[in-house]
Amino acid sequence: MTGLIAIGAAMAVMTGVGAGIGIGIATSKATEAIARQPEAKGDINKALLLGCALAEATAIYGFVVAVLIVLFLK
Amino acid sequence: MEDFATELMSELENKISFIIPIFGGIPVPTAVVATWGIMAFLMILTLIFVRNLKMVPKGPQIYVEALVGFINNFFGEILGEEGKRYIPYLGTVLIYIACANLAGLVGVTPPTKDLNITAGLAFMSIILIEYSGIHEKGGKGWLKSFVQPMAILAPINILELFIRPLSLCMRLFGNVLGAFVIMEMIKIVIPAVIPVPFSFYFDIFDGLIQAYVFVFLTSLFMKEKMEEYK
Numbered sequence: 001m002t003g004l005i006a007i008g009a010a011m012a013v014m015t016g017v018g019a020g021i022g023i024g025i026a027t028s029k030a031t032e033a034i035a036r037q038p039e040a041k042g043d044i045n046k047a048l049l050l051g052c053a054l055a056e057a058t059a060i061y062g063f064v065v066a067v068l069i070v071l072f073l074k
Numbered sequence: 075m076e077d078f079a080t081e082l083m084s085e086l087e088n089k090i091s092f093i094i095p096i097f098g099g100i101p102v103p104t105a106v107v108a109t110w111g112i113m114a115f116l117m118i119l120t121l122i123f124v125r126n127l128k129m130v131p132k133g134p135q136i137y138v139e140a141l142v143g144f145i146n147n148f149f150g151e152i153l154g155e156e157g158k159r160y161i162p163y164l165g166t167v168l169i170y171i172a173c174a175n176l177a178g179l180v181g182v183t184p185p186t187k188d189l190n191i192t193a194g195l196a197f198m199s200i201i202l203i204e205y206s207g208i209h210e211k212g213g214k215g216w217l218k219s220f221v222q223p224m225a226i227l228a229p230i231n232i233l234e235l236f237i238r239p240l241s242l243c244m245r246l247f248g249n250v251l252g253a254f255v256i257m258e259m260i261k262i263v264i265p266a267v268i269p270v271p272f273s274f275y276f277d278i279f280d281g282l283i284q285a286y287v288f289v290f291l292t293s294l295f296m297k298e299k300m301e302e303y304k
Binding site: 046049050051053056057058061063067071 | 083093119241244247249251252255286289290291294
């Protein structure tokens, strides 16, 4: 049973894959944008940070679910 | 794994520091005591730094003015002229969350690891967001904003009332909790030296970024509520 719980928690943490890919793409595009237009750096940084915060939220939800699985299923 | 789970569970519990012996005893959680500590700390700093203010800044006054200028600029750019009145609140929350996340460095359990604290902050944020909308457009305009851009989106707009504070609250809590759990795991595997750089990342960098993101999102939502739909 413990093994199954561990597998369940691991699957919940897989949400991190999506967040990682999303933040990676966002950052690469932001770098391109800054290289093309360095004077718009401030605005690009703000948009990037907002996007990263929203993308990261999915990973956080997955993590919270995984912790809850580990703690409350015994 | 069983041991680790029980250990985590005991760390996650919101411990009670002491009980106020009136009305049959009011329990005071550790997070509240830590918050009082942060309030006292900020209050003392304020009292020290606002003494002998001069027209031409000198010494520590330069740093204080730089901080206030940064906060005013940052929120002023997002909120615009009509949102200037909310800057002091947002700045206070920014400073409080930053201090709370950094409290782990001096050995105090960060208050933001308690879900009740982050839920309270998120609740205040959503009230401020809706209030700013009502103040700017009036009650009728605020109600009308729920059926914009079209009436069919009304359920989603109403759901947003609950989703926004929930995601603000869970984002802050989850990040602080995640950093905490990972640090505990690293300390179990390698107790010396290696945790230090990780602590720099998780405690300092992540804590400050999260404080920034929390107020940034709050002010963005406020701006969205305040501006007329075109």
